[in-house]
Amino acid sequence: MHRDRFYTLSASCPDRVGIIARVSGFISEHGGWILESSFHSDPAIEGSEGRYFMRIEVKADSLPFALADFRECFRPIAEDLRMDWRLADSAVKKRVVILVSKQEHCLYDLMARWQSKELDIEIPCVISNHETLRGFVEWHGIPFHHVPIAADNKAEAYAEVQRLFEEAEGDTMVLARYMQILSADLCAAHPGRIINIHHSFLPSFVGAKPYHQAYQRGVKLIGATCHYVTADLDQGPIIEQDVIRIDHSDSPEDMVRYGKDIEKTVLARGLRFHLEDRVLVHGNKTVVFR
Amino acid sequence: MHRDRFYTLSASCPDRVGIIARVSGFISEHGGWILESSFHSDPAIEGSEGRYFMRIEVKADSLPFALADFRECFRPIAEDLRMDWRLADSAVKKRVVILVSKQEHCLYDLMARWQSKELDIEIPCVISNHETLRGFVEWHGIPFHHVPIAADNKAEAYAEVQRLFEEAEGDTMVLARYMQILSADLCAAHPGRIINIHHSFLPSFVGAKPYHQAYQRGVKLIGATCHYVTADLDQGPIIEQDVIRIDHSDSPEDMVRYGKDIEKTVLARGLRFHLEDRVLVHGNKTVVFR
């Protein structure tokens, strides 16, 4: 984060001979200094084509052109390799809209990271179905929108969330223990851009009250899962997970308390990977270049 | 393990005032020196009675009587408190029958612990559905029984396993990656005495090929679970679990390899807790006094 400005190319394409040579050759020809690079080849399984993933950081001032020209010059190669690709500029802050409910642990955690510039992002607004956290958000100088959710207003409410996200020119929507199930429309409108933290080690304990489910089953570790939101509840591509040890003396309430520490850490790690373009979605899985 | 001989009382009973006082008063009256003691009160939930759990180690030579008399003297208290209880003598080695298939990692691990007396047990025999590990077992001076399992001989085969276990006067049966599903009869005959290691972090990925299931789902940690075997596959009370981090570059074969390290460690820990009478079953859960 204390580094010079850089561009990040993240891409995937069908696997073949010469991909790295082609891409790194292009960068080298233009004098590009590679700060960091990661590659992964996902093998062909059962007849499917193998797929290649990459992420490359190039020092901005080592290149003779700016981002737009980089994009134009690289396009023919990308097309030839049939790439899904994107190019990001470390000097352009990502715009992250946070959705919360009443619980404060994830929000406080994200705000501390934002304050210290550990998360070097813009937070154009926070949206909540409750007024509880308005004061805390506004004290930080961030607009707070109250969008109540009730059984009979879901369509309108999520349309309003959608409108606020677009108005805010949001890149990423973070459900920081939002406790509401987004509409299928909203999920479909932003694939790979809505991040949720689920309070269990998925795929165990999908749905409501996972800590109580964990207590009933008598597991010895509980966890949390940061994943992209899709229309299938708690089934989206997993970005990051972690667990913590519990024992027989822990009540469901104790688990909720322990779980919060995992939730906020896992959400922050997953979000950071996403914001640094370290996460490439592959079907219902992710490649995460740490 | 380097300590003086001791007796271990492990017990559970309905919760009420004065349980510790009653039990520790009895021990104190007879001059018993308590080396270690653990208590747990499981709260009454939804109308059910609270339940109390305890485990107490008393130095053998501090008491004026031997185990049999200890048992007789204590019985009236146990009955009055409506206890499920047992009393063990650290000088009497537990007899552990190990069941294996072809994979060696858990067996080598258990044998190293047995050789070094870390596991201070008798292994009266090893039973396998394959001949693969006979040489290794017999080199250690332990009888090896080959009981083949086929689709059409399961009843007889498990009857033979049962007979061998009884003949060996086994206290505990350990399925060290046995890869076969025991008959319901065999499970029912030895509740709380058959220990399995399942190669997933239960309740995720029940059944066959859990690492392949984990690969498909794209989880970021994989685990293993040591549990008591019941007639419901992979549903018995969990004794111990642990996990290890993986990432997108790990194939199912890599996961199998990482998983082995977790499997053998979790099995050894769970087995140790069991052998030291640290595990008390409570419905489908366990209290584990570490």
Next chain:
Amino acid sequence: MHRDRFYTLSASCPDRVGIIARVSGFISEHGGWILESSFHSDPAIEGSEGRYFMRIEVKADSLPFALADFRECFRPIAEDLRMDWRLADSAVKKRVVILVSKQEHCLYDLMARWQSKELDIEIPCVISNHETLRGFVEWHGIPFHHVPIAADNKAEAYAEVQRLFEEAEGDTMVLARYMQILSADLCAAHPGRIINIHHSFLPSFVGAKPYHQAYQRGVKLIGATCHYVTADLDQGPIIEQDVIRIDHSDSPEDMVRYGKDIEKTVLARGLRFHLEDRVLVHGNKTVVFR
């Protein structure tokens, strides 16, 4: 935390026969309902006397007397057993004074826990050698005292910290990444009541810039340590520690960032153990009844 009011007895004494019987007998005689109890016998080593540690939670309304009478009635037993002991009332909130410097991560974390009542404490004031965090603290309705520290005013400054702590009737002082070395006088005045979070896995990397030391040594895990402050820098009794995995790609700045997550979690866990009277100091070590 959602439980009924209870009294917590925490004590240590020379080991002998009958300690549990004596203490639990007393509680039982008065009808006391034990919610939770933990015992530990630290063995006699090299001629030193063995020592016994205990912590017992008794439901307040099961006893026929209030805390003061409990204390008086129990005193003869405590004296007879030569106990160091204390008795706490769950209905009386502990008063925690927090010292910070410029970094916000531990403070935000503690405040979120206080807001949600996960930490059910009073925070009578926050003291800092910088003005940086005044606004955040005051927004929460908590007084903020700026006590600058310079090379030539340390004696006066720490006298002022001492005065503010006493004026606030503080039970516990928390150095939440305070980054200053307290005077020996201040340390000596509050043994077992000042808690620090050190940003290394002690005893590795004592002193300044531990993450840079860790980077130089090329360790593969970094950690944090919550400990009681004594006059010997970073040498006090350790309450809690944890670590996180790093690798060759992590710069010292990355380690600082990862480290923050460990620091705040370890500090919060250690503080919680302390506030719940789960920590008993034994020489330069601690017994922590989780």
Next chain:
Amino acid sequence: MHRDRFYTLSASCPDRVGIIARVSGFISEHGGWILESSFHSDPAIEGSEGRYFMRIEVKADSLPFALADFRECFRPIAEDLRMDWRLADSAVKKRVVILVSKQEHCLYDLMARWQSKELDIEIPCVISNHETLRGFVEWHGIPFHHVPIAADNKAEAYAEVQRLFEEAEGDTMVLARYMQILSADLCAAHPGRIINIHHSFLPSFVGAKPYHQAYQRGVKLIGATCHYVTADLDQGPIIEQDVIRIDHSDSPEDMVRYGKDIEKTVLARGLRFHLEDRVLVHGNKTVVFR
């Protein structure tokens, strides 16, 4: 491990523009299919030159030449880039000589991995200063050499170890809890080829009886460290580390027992990284491409 034959290029060189392009261009020109590739740029610090590290696996049958020709063809590039480099063939098994003392846990663990081909190596012999483990080793069909170490024969003894290692054409020497300090000569003769497992989380608790040191200090986690052996005791480049949680109830003997599980796992992981040419030494640190 179930993959096709491949060649592994591992190298480091001064950082500059175009390294990846040059190397991957060479591979691509010859039709080489890259299975896995990792790169790391270690930044210039305080006037020192930045350094670049890489590891590339190329499918053997995708290349038009065998290893020797690959080496010759690549040499001009390597020289031009001032590389330290090596090229390995997955079809050529590494030869690992294991040194043990009396403790069996690491040896059993390594042998189980060798039996299952998880470690696909040759073990030309095991050397020990005791006879204890001869039978176990010889049962596996591996020669066992007893080289006693006494205060007055160290020079001769280590000369004999050296001779046996050379006779065995060993690539790597593994000290599997060997408990003896190798001579400086022996260390100097095989830099980056002798691997030790130290039973503490270095740099804490260097030297003898680290678990007892850990007990005295009252740490809450203990660990183990796999490192290259240099003439400075316990100071060589760290390859891998891990820790396990303990508490006040654990005696030094308990720590020894817990520690064994960490030791064998960390040794096996570190050894595997080394054997797969994933470890590149950089001064007194390592780059480990997992």
